[in-house]
Amino acid sequence: MSVTIYKNANIDNQGLTSFAVENGKFIKFGKDVEQEYQDAKVVDLQGKLTVPPFADAHIHLDYVYTASLPSKETASGTLFEAIDNWSDSKDKLTEAEIKRRAYIAIKQQISHGVQYVRTHIDVTDPKFTALKAMLEIKEQVKDYMDIQIVAFPQEGYFAYKDGDKLVEEALKMGADVVGGIPHFEFTREDGVRSVQKGFELAMKYDKLLDFHCDETDDDQSRFVESIAAFTYFNGLQGRTAASHTCAMGSYNNAYAFKMMTKFKKANLNFIVCPTENCYLQGRYDTYPKRRGISRVDELTENGLNVSFAQDSISDPWYPLGNGNLMHQLDFGLHLSHMMSVEQINNSLKFVTYNGAKTLCVKDYGFKVGNSANFVVLNEDNAFDAVRNTASTILSVRNGNIIMQKEPEKVLTTYKF
Numbered sequence: 421m422s423v424t425i426y427k428n429a430n431i432d433n434q435g436l437t438s439f440a441v442e443n444g445k446f447i448k449f450g451k452d453v454e455q456e457y458q459d460a461k462v463v464d465l466q467g468k469l470t471v472p473p474f475a476d477a478h479i480h481l482d483y484v485y486t487a488s489l490p491s492k493e494t495a496s497g498t499l500f501e502a503i504d505n506w507s508d509s510k511d512k513l514t515e516a517e518i519k520r521r522a523y524i525a526i527k528q529q530i531s532h533g534v535q536y537v538r539t540h541i542d543v544t545d546p547k548f549t550a551l552k553a554m555l556e557i558k559e560q561v562k563d564y565m566d567i568q569i570v571a572f573p574q575e576g577y578f579a580y581k582d583g584d585k586l587v588e589e590a591l592k593m594g595a596d597v598v599g600g601i602p603h604f605e606f607t608r609e610d611g612v613r614s615v616q617k618g619f620e621l622a623m624k625y626d627k628l629l630d631f632h633c634d635e636t637d638d639d640q641s642r643f644v645e646s647i648a649a650f651t652y653f654n655g656l657q658g659r660t661a662a663s664h665t666c667a668m669g670s671y672n673n674a675y676a677f678k679m680m681t682k683f684k685k686a687n688l689n690f691i692v693c694p695t696e697n698c699y700l701q702g703r704y705d706t707y708p709k710r711r712g713i714s715r716v717d718e719l720t721e722n723g724l725n726v727s728f729a730q731d732s733i734s735d736p737w738y739p740l741g742n743g744n745l746m747h748q749l750d751f752g753l754h755l756s757h758m759m760s761v762e763q764i765n766n767s768l769k770f771v772t773y774n775g776a777k778t779l780c781v782k783d784y785g786f787k788v789g790n791s792a793n794f795v796v797l798n799e800d801n802a803f804d805a806v807r808n809t810a811s812t813i814l815s816v817r818n819g820n821i822i823m824q825k826e827p828e829k830v831l832t833t834y835k836f
């Protein structure tokens with residue numbers, strides 16, 4: 421295979437450079453690559469911002485476009501109502517129907533430059549309809565996207581009959597990550613027991629962990645401490661993620677600041693879903709209303725890894741969503757009060773590097789020898805990309821173009 425050179429790339433907002441790709445790998449970076457490979461095909465990126473592909477660390481691809489399915493009308497807009505509605509409607513789904521909807525979402529994600537996805541799949545279903553569909557999809561789309569599947573017991577390890585056994589069976593079937601939802605179990609004790617069970621399974625089957633954790637405004641919901649403790653004491657630093665942690669926005673500072681040191685010892689990954697949780701949380705508040713966001717700024721200042729994720733595309737939990745992580749970034753920065761120039765300039769990591777780190781992707785970013793996976797945004801720099809929620813105009817994977825977009829043309833008639 422011949423060499424391709426990409427020139428005038430503003431890689432990671434660090435200034436213009438060039439790079440060479442051969443056999444699907446990055447082989448050299450620097451302005452002198454053109455002299456070195458004179459027969460190479462040259463692609464001019466025209467100074468556009470070039471970043472690694474977007475990594476969506478939390479979505480439910482088995483739920484996408486089911487917003488209209490629940491038999492009961494959504495009334496309260498709360499998490500727990502949505503889980504009830506889902507429980508009523510999920511029996512009717514077929515593998516073919518789940519695949520049809522998931523492919524629409526995956527194509528939409530690809531159109532927004534996403535190449536790495538962690539999807540939770542509901543395994544509180546003795547037939548494993550969604551899991552079977554997603555295992556096939558994962559294989560079929562691997563040239564376009566890496567998908568990690570979480571064995572996620574939406575209705576609990578213990579609140580649902582034999583939920584713990586279903587999670588184990590899902591891991592045997594090929595799920596990559598152990599999931600859980602401790603704040604949905606009946607008691608605090610059952611919640612902790614579910615976390616413990618999740619860790620036992622992760623170690624037995626050598627899997628990563630990712631819990632839906634404290635997705636509530638209840639300041640007494642503190643399962644994140646159990647997750648940090650089991651991670652630390654089992655030596656699983658870096659392999660565990662706590663998704664949501666909305667209750668952290670309601671914790672008192674003495675508790676939150678104590679926990680920061682524990683989170684660091686556990687090297688816990690945090691996944692925040694800005695649009696989802698600002699929709700679902702604050703529902704029991706009149707005014708003032710809480711924002712449903714974890715302590716993104718404090719976690720980041722403490723060196724912890726935080727990523728922003730989509731979570732839902734038109735499902736019983738959230739009516740909108742389109743797989744565009746630039747939208748999550750926009751919301752996440754607003755809701756977290758992280759809008760200094762420096763914070764904005766450094767913010768793309770929340771939807772790229774940080775998500776990939778949570779997924780433990782090894783072959784990621786601009787390094788010689790890594791897979792030539794990258795995207796080009798339709799702006800020259802990070803600040804303007806964030807300000808304009810820039811669209812992804814090129815997505816390259818293993819050196820091949822998998823998506824290309826014509827930049828929008830604006831025609832005007834004004835005379836000033």
Ligand SMILES: [Zn+2]
Pocket residue numbers: 478479480540632731
């Ligand atoms: Zn979720």
